[in-house]
Amino acid sequence: MEAVNIIALSMGAAWASGINLYATIVMLGYMGMTGNIDLPPGLEILSDPMVMGAAGLMYCVEFFADKVPGVDSGWDTIHTFIRIPAGAMLAASAVGDVTPVIALTAALLGGTLAAGSHATKAGTRLLINTSPEPFSNWTASVGEDLLVIGGLWAALHHPALFIIGLIAFIMLMIWLLPRLWRLIKQVFRRIGSWLGLCEPPQPLSPPTIDKTIEQSSKSKV
Secondary structure, three states: OHHHHHHHHHHHHHHHHHHHHHHHHHHHHHHHHOOOOOOOHHHHHHHOHHHHHHHHHHHHHHHHHOOOOOHHHHHHHHOHHHHHHHHHHHHHHHOOOOOHHHHHHHHHHHHHHHHHHHHHHHHHHHHHOOOOOOHHHHHHHHHHHHHHHHHHHHHHHOHHHHHHHHHHHHHHHHHHHHHHHHHHHHHHHHHHHHHOOOOOOOOOOHHHHHHHHHHHHHHHO
16 A cells, blocks of 8 residues: 555656646645645655745746746746656655665656646647637636646545546546647647748649549559
């Protein structure tokens, strides 16, 4: 059971970091400071008032930046270089005093998981920003914060259920990310055509259509 708790905390911290790193640090630090959980030695630093104060300040900045369409995507782009390494570090620190092999394995898995959750968040928000109204953006932002808080709470209090939910999330992420990438490319292609940076796809002319049909018939023969 202890191994399940460690896996849930390690991977939960990495997963949540990819969505909202500062909320993850504040929640883990607060729960450790108030004695609700016993943080592993590698994560005890999160309950330090200076660390919590800095994370809380950055969370406030992100809270407002994340509600502005366009600004949130720029924020996500910058945090590609922050959330993923931080997720790997938190995952490695959460496993406690173990061999370097286990710590490195946790860091690799945690970094990959943080990258996946970050890509899913950033890609989804980029598509939401194509909508002219801001309400869907606000709803998504608040939903992400609640997802991080609820997910970490489950990881700390119901680790087995969290691991099941995490596996389901990973399967959904594997299915969703390629589709998000195709949609994002279409959005950028459309923006490029509006700005005159690339030519819109031209319809086939009648001779081209006839030639295409003829080539298709020959290939079938």
